[in-house]
Amino acid sequence: MTTVAAYAAPAPKAPLERTTIERRQVGEFDVLIDIKFAGICHSDIHQAREGWGEAIFPMVPGHEIAGVVSEVGPGVTKFAVGDRVGVGCMVDSCRECDNCKAGREQYCVKGNIPTYNGIGKDGRPTYGGYSEKVVVDENFAVRIPDGLSLDVAAPLLCAGITLYSPLRRFGAGPGKKVAIVGLGGLGHMGVKIAHALGAEVTVLSQSLRKQEDGLRLGADHYYATSDPKTFEELAGTFDLIVSTVSAPLDFGAYLSLLRTEGTLANVGAPEEPISLNLFSVIGGGKSLAGSMIGGIAETQEMLDFCAEHGLGAEIEVIRGEQINEAYERVLASDVRYRFVIDTATI
Numbered sequence: 001m002t003t004v005a006a007y008a009a010p011a012p013k014a015p016l017e018r019t020t021i022e023r024r025q026v027g028e029f030d031v032l033i034d035i036k037f038a039g040i041c042h043s044d045i046h047q048a049r050e051g052w053g054e055a056i057f058p059m060v061p062g063h064e065i066a067g068v069v070s071e072v073g074p075g076v077t078k079f080a081v082g083d084r085v086g087v088g089c090m091v092d093s094c095r096e097c098d099n100c101k102a103g104r105e106q107y108c109v110k111g112n113i114p115t116y117n118g119i120g121k122d123g124r125p126t127y128g129g130y131s132e133k134v135v136v137d138e139n140f141a142v143r144i145p146d147g148l149s150l151d152v153a154a155p156l157l158c159a160g161i162t163l164y165s166p167l168r169r170f171g172a173g174p175g176k177k178v179a180i181v182g183l184g185g186l187g188h189m190g191v192k193i194a195h196a197l198g199a200e201v202t203v204l205s206q207s208l209r210k211q212e213d214g215l216r217l218g219a220d221h222y223y224a225t226s227d228p229k230t231f232e233e234l235a236g237t238f239d240l241i242v243s244t245v246s247a248p249l250d251f252g253a254y255l256s257l258l259r260t261e262g263t264l265a266n267v268g269a270p271e272e273p274i275s276l277n278l279f280s281v282i283g284g285g286k287s288l289a290g291s292m293i294g295g296i297a298e299t300q301e302m303l304d305f306c307a308e309h310g311l312g313a314e315i316e317v318i319r320g321e322q323i324n325e326a327y328e329r330v331l332a333s334d335v336r337y338r339f340v341i342d343t344a345t346i
């Protein structure tokens with residue numbers, strides 16, 4: 001075991017505090033990663049405050065990890081010491097089910113092992129990226145291309161793949177009209193990626209407060225959802241809408257914005273159930289879909305795509321002692337657009 005510094009939530013809703021945790025010894029197929037940067041995802045807050053149900057404490061959040069390999073196990077073939085790597089939302093899966101064999105480890109039938117707030121195959125709790133180092137199996141690390149600096153790459157390991165996957169799956173590209181609901185940590189990457197894929201991109205946000213940013217990031221249009229005229233003007237417009245918000249929406253209203261056989265894909269996860277009149281789906285043959293991160297191969301594809309197109313997250317780098325303040329600012333939508341922890345300060 002190796003002892004490393006970390007920031008952990010000792011109990012539900014408790015402020016995070018500096019502590020130490022144990023990392024396992026490097027096994028045959030493991031890589032030891034010196035973490036350089038760790039993004040703060042809204043889901044870190046949901047889990048640290050048990051918004052999505054009972055959780056494991058103490059909790060070290062963080063599943064947007066970028067760092068450098070400092071040690072490899074004797075059986076490792078994919079990475080060498082000095083390689084720039086990332087770790088996203090999962091660190092293992094059963095590897096045997098149809099989904100795992102198809103490269104969709106995020107939908108592992110037995111349940112993937114999350115980077116934190118999970119139990120590893122060794123029976124020990126998993127701890128995330130708000131820490132100095134992490135040990136992971138080589139099959140659940142990805143290579144960060146040289147064209148991406150580690151600080152702006154870290155959020156791509158969740159926010160980037162979470163938007164890339166549905167945009168690719170539902171055919172965002174030239175000739176397609178795509179709307180991104182919410183211009184936050186997820187949404188701003190959705191705008192960048194959809195634009196790079198060649199789609200006509202519209203941001204649907206509560207207000208026009210971030211309009212200038214949205215257009216700079218690649219949006220062609222920007223509308224306020226607080227204005228009822230928006231839903232009248234845009235009725236029947238979009239081939240694909242990707243909702244990134246974690247608050248319950250009027251799904252009937254958003255479904256009305258789709259063209260015939262269009263899709264509303266959800267990557268935001270409200271804590272409360274939603275209600276839906278199914279006629280809003282049946283009329284027009286529309287689809288209401290969900291999407292969760294991506295598999296390891298697709299995550300690598302996303303990183304390569306982002307490097308090719310010069311896409312990194314818009315970030316504000318913080319020190320470890322600023323994490324609790326950052327959580328409050330995320331909840332107040334006071335970040336443009338992702339907090340990233342400089343783990344040298346942990």
